Amino acid sequence: MKRYICILLLIFLLFGSTDVFAWGQKGHDIVTCIAEKHLTRKARKNLNAILDGKSLMYYSSWMDNVQNSPYWKDGYDRTKTWHYFNVDEGFTPQTMSRNPKGDVLSAMNMLIDSLENHSNELSDSVKIDYLRMLIHLVGDMHCPMHVGRLSDRGGNELHIKWFKQNTNLHALWDSKLIESVHSWSYTEWQQNLDHCTKAEFKEISAGTPEDWLNETWKVTCGIYDYVKPDENYSYKYMYDYAPVVEHQLLVAGYRLAALLNRIFG
Ligand SMILES: [Zn+2]
Numbered sequence: 001m002k003r004y005i006c007i008l009l010l011i012f013l014l015f016g017s018t019d020v021f022a023w024g025q026k027g028h029d030i031v032t033c034i035a036e037k038h039l040t041r042k043a044r045k046n047l048n049a050i051l052d053g054k055s056l057m058y059y060s061s062w063m064d065n066v067q068n069s070p071y072w073k074d075g076y077d078r079t080k081t082w083h084y085f086n087v088d089e090g091f092t093p094q095t096m097s098r099n100p101k102g103d104v105l106s107a108m109n110m111l112i113d114s115l116e117n118h119s120n121e122l123s124d125s126v127k128i129d130y131l132r133m134l135i136h137l138v139g140d141m142h143c144p145m146h147v148g149r150l151s152d153r154g155g156n157e158l159h160i161k162w163f164k165q166n167t168n169l170h171a172l173w174d175s176k177l178i179e180s181v182h183s184w185s186y187t188e189w190q191q192n193l194d195h196c197t198k199a200e201f202k203e204i205s206a207g208t209p210e211d212w213l214n215e216t217w218k219v220t221c222g223i224y225d226y227v228k229p230d231e232n233y234s235y236k237y238m239y240d241y242a243p244v245v246e247h248q249l250l251v252a253g254y255r256l257a258a259l260l261n262r263i264f265g
Pocket of ligand 1 (some may be wrong): 023136140
């Protein structure tokens with residue numbers, strides 16, 4: 001039994017650390033849980049056929065897992081840069097030079113175009129891959145540190161303290177803040193946030209992925225203005241930013257649902 005626990009602990013230490021380029025699992029689960037509640041019947045039926053009846057939540061972090069898995073890595077190396085879009089100080093998403101290896105905006109546009117306009121040309125395995133990627137990337141695009149600066153690798157090199165524990169700005173926004181502001185399950189997050197009217201849903205889910213990226217970037221700029229390297233943050237930061245985390249997760253969920261309804265509905 002002791003040996004079994006040691007093996008489990010080792011597995012956790014090796015693979016359980018937070019990925020540096022993703023909302024944590026919780027964030028993605030919340031986004032997909034919200035989206036799931038707003039799928040049309042027809043979209044759900046078509047998604048069931050592709051996802052073999054599995055929920056959006058089931059695949060919410062698949063894209064992070066696949067790129068970090070030694071067994072699956074080869075075919076997915078090209079997707080490593082697809083989770084983020086760096087914008088340095090003094091630039092905007094429009095003036096910053098794009099990563100030639102791809103970014104979250106080019107990836108999302110490619111996935112949407114392929115699934116929406118060229119679905120007949122895709123094999124079943126490519127179709128499910130593209131869908132699982134889209135499910136994940138709509139979430140990532142709304143995570144502020146995924147539109148962070150190249151100079152500090154999206155906040156990964158901006159070291160701060162969170163309740164006196166060493167961390168960095170990226171990790172804070174990927175998971176520590178979500179885990180701190182509410183100790184809810186993803187369904188409780190959905191139940192507590194998801195109260196918009198149909199008109200509000202329509203307004204939030206309007207626009208293009210580029211518009212959504214610009215919105216996230218503005219949030220990110222505010223976060224950089226607020227933070228000072230090596231500073232300790234705790235309750236005040238949580239109070240100030242809880243509504244922002246909640247907003248980003250909610251709008252990501254609505255936009256994912258609207259996209260899937262448009263493509264598969
Ligand atoms: Zn990611």
